[in-house]
Amino acid sequence: MRLRAHTRRGSPQAPVPGPGPEVPVMEFRGVGLTYPGPPPVTALRPCDLIVRRGEFVTVIGPSGSGKSTFLNVAGLLDAPTEGSYLLDGIDVAGAGEAARAALRGRHIGFVFQSFHLMPHRSALENVTLAMVYNRSGRADRTARARAALTRVGLGHRIDAVPTRLSGGERQRVAIARALVARPSLLLCDEPTGNLDTATAESVLALLDELHAEGMTVLVITHDPAVAAHGERTVAIRDGVLAEQPGRGPRRALLPQGVAE
């Protein structure tokens, strides 16, 4: 129902209904990553994690805790060495490089701490770039990018280059880029790490809004204040993933997410 209300507004970043609400967006079954030695380094201990459709989950951990490894595995930038990872019900643990690239482009929208915008291209072109590789039709690319930018509140800065944008505006462009390909999962790595407190709040408010519209959001952070935005927070320390003690599901209806 939420979806339909949303689509009527015409926003392009409509959350993907996917195979159905019963299939989790992302499911780790004993997923672990060990870098081959010598000596072998276990960056992520085998863990289970379920993120259901429409959830807002935060992963918190200090630097060096294995956050990056978790991001790389969850974002298909790196293949896990054990366990199985179901993304939208597809087992991607054994997927090859090319298959992972394709899945990244279609199922995951990335938001990075350092924005990773192309400095010489306009906001519109930066957003359009997300549709270059994933077989989106050329015809409505510009319209979709324009709509995505309008959705994040940048309808008036469409032709500005990133160097002329404030930090908050840049992160909004990055969020628009992540949304425009209609991913199942919005994967944010320290999205407010380079922003001042007020701007960070507005960006988090935007993420809250998107979540309210049905988008599945996973935020990785070291900042407890940011982590508090999630319905659920998972802590990571020394490569071990664990449900944050004392912070259970904020909403009663949500199922348990983490075992171990």
Place this chain on the structure above:
Amino acid sequence: MTDRRRRLPRLRSRRHSHEPSLSAFSSFSPRDLFGESLAGMLQRPARSALTGLGTVLGVGTFVAVLGLTATTSSQIDSRFDLLSATEVTVEDVGRQQNEFAGYAFPDDADDRIEALNGVQHAGVYWQVRLTGTDTVRASPLGDATGERAQILAASPGTLQAALPTLAQGRLYDDFQQDTSARVALLGSGTAARLGITTLETRPAVFIDGEPFAVIGVIDDVQRKADLLMSVVVPSSTAERLWGVPEEGGAKMLVATSTGAAAQVAREAPTALRPDHPEYLKATPPPDPRSLRSSVTSDLGQLFLLLAAICLVIGAVGIANTTLVAVLERTGEIGLRRALGARSRHITLQFLTESGTLGALGGLVGTSVGVITVVAVAVVRDWTPVVHPVTLAAAPAVGLATGLLAGLYPAWRAARIQPAEALRR
């Protein structure tokens, strides 16, 4: 909006069905590839331009060298076609064969040669050697107007074969030749030195004391330029006064139709002396093909080497800049990978960038080369000649240089791991 709402569910249901095929890999359409590559190059237009300069110079030199070589050799050819290719010289070499052999040319030499197919004009000539200090005078007495000039005995056919332009008067012809008339032609330079400015006064010159009526002043000749510096008298007159020419002194000038020279040269000795053709040696014009190839190899090799060196420098420049760009754009590469690009898409993009740079450099270089050839041709009053194959090949050479130079940087770019690249 209604349109989109209707379409979206269909797209989604296909993309997110329970069994999505992993084979539906990312794509990178050619249009996107070129768009992204162009944008990548235009990120730093000044650097791209400087990078392309090496190729511009290399390809430009390449085209200019080939064009100039073709142009110069075609100039030699055209001068050759005009006169040399239709000129045969026959020499008296009888004394070398037989020390008792006399003057080798028969009396009717001109007629015998002119009867040959392809001959336009032919005539025997020789230089008359006199012993006096000043051999030519404009007056019988006094010492003010004495000149030491070359006396040339020439049959009327020689004059016609030399294609002269007269300043005044006329040439002598068969009548004067048959009657051994005492007439003379002066080159314009000789006439001026002798103080003869007009034929209105019926001037005469005295050669070795003998009077000759000046009937013409030659302004210019197209063959046998030494006529201009000589006093020319009919060969029969010279023979009567001073005897037959000494050993090897006599030659024959033959003007032929285009293409007939080689054959005329083969036939001439036999036509003149059927009994002793070996007493005469006919020299045909050199083969234009051998002339051209020698010119090409002389000029071309060194400059082509130079062009190749320029191209190598250009390639190294492109390779270096592209490599720097790859390292500089690691973040961009990571981002593209995160957005679904495969490593081969990254390779393709960087190869296209360097290839485009090389091809553009090649195009500009081709233009610069052609402009150089045309400019040189205009200054030298030549016809510019550039082979079409050169023009077609030059941008391709630029493209190949760019692609070759881009291989290593593109390979490096493809090996960059997205996780590493995004950490920056």
